[in-house]
Amino acid sequence: MAVAENLAAVQARIGEAARAAGRDPDEIKLMPVTKYRSVEEIQVVLDAGYRMVGENRLQELAEKCERLPDARFAMIGNVQRNKAKLVAEHAAELHSLDSIDLAANLERRLLSAGRRLPVLVQVNTSDEPQKSGIVPSEAVRFARHLCEFSAVNVQGLMTMAMHSEDREAVERCFVRLRETQAVLRDEVPELSWDQLSMGMSGDFELAIAHGATIVRVGTAIFGPRPA
Numbered sequence: 001m002a003v004a005e006n007l008a009a010v011q012a013r014i015g016e017a018a019r020a021a022g023r024d025p026d027e028i029k030l031m032p033v034t035k036y037r038s039v040e041e042i043q044v045v046l047d048a049g050y051r052m053v054g055e056n057r058l059q060e061l062a063e064k065c066e067r068l069p070d071a072r073f074a075m076i077g078n079v080q081r082n083k084a085k086l087v088a089e090h091a092a093e094l095h096s097l098d099s100i101d102l103a104a105n106l107e108r109r110l111l112s113a114g115r116r117l118p119v120l121v122q123v124n125t126s127d128e129p130q131k132s133g134i135v136p137s138e139a140v141r142f143a144r145h146l147c148e149f150s151a152v153n154v155q156g157l158m159t160m161a162m163h164s165e166d167r168e169a170v171e172r173c174f175v176r177l178r179e180t181q182a183v184l185r186d187e188v189p190e191l192s193w194d195q196l197s198m199g200m201s202g203d204f205e206l207a208i209a210h211g212a213t214i215v216r217v218g219t220a221i222f223g224p225r226p227a
């Protein structure tokens with residue numbers, strides 16, 4: 001099946017990109033992105049040994065969770081602050097935290113459920129107004145707020161680079177995320193900033209060259225998304 005072959009090809013490209021950057025390939029985790037994909041397609045990546053997959057719509061994540069108990073779903077899309085309940089109940093991780101209100105709502109739900117949720121803070125590194133994420137200049141203030149929480153377990157940062165043919169413009173987004181990480185390590189050392197989730201089908205090799213630890217790949221594994 002094409003999905004299994006594509007998965008192996010993407011994994012091999014990750015290994016090459018890591019070695020080209022002088023990095024250990026084991027430092028980089030491939031997270032298949034399963035939005036719009038059927039449970040049968042997702043089952044192929046589970047059978048290949050992947051457990052954590054990414055979804056960007058909460059309702060879809062909740063439904064697929066029920067049908068695929070072996071999978072762990074990371075929420076990677078925008079979450080409205082009143083949707084904390086669905087995240088706390090179904091998501092294994094949240095990679096798109098960009099609101100203190102959402103974090104506070106999550107904290108409350110997680111504490112009463114007795115669980116911790118690994119989260120990444122989404123940063124808007126492209127300055128595109130339609131993109132989610134906090135702006136880099138707000139990162140320290142935002143991160144200091146997050147120190148109040150314990151069940152919301154901060155592990156690092158996530159970004160979506162500019163979608164562009166201009167390689168340097170894409171690269172600038174990855175550099176900015178890494179610079180934001182460096183500032184946060186200095187200024188907010190109470191929290192862990194080790195994970196950098198960046199790079200998608202079109203740009204994951206470049207992201208790996210700039211320090212990505214998680215790449216989120218959809219179409220290169222599953223083929224073009226249905227229109």
Ligand SMILES: *Cc1c(COP(=O)(O)O)cnc(C)c1O
Nearest residue numbers: 033056076200201216217218219
């Ligand atoms: C869809 C999506 C991806 C994967 O995009 P591809 O270009 O299909 O690899 C990665 N991250 C987020 C947040 C997404 O919504």
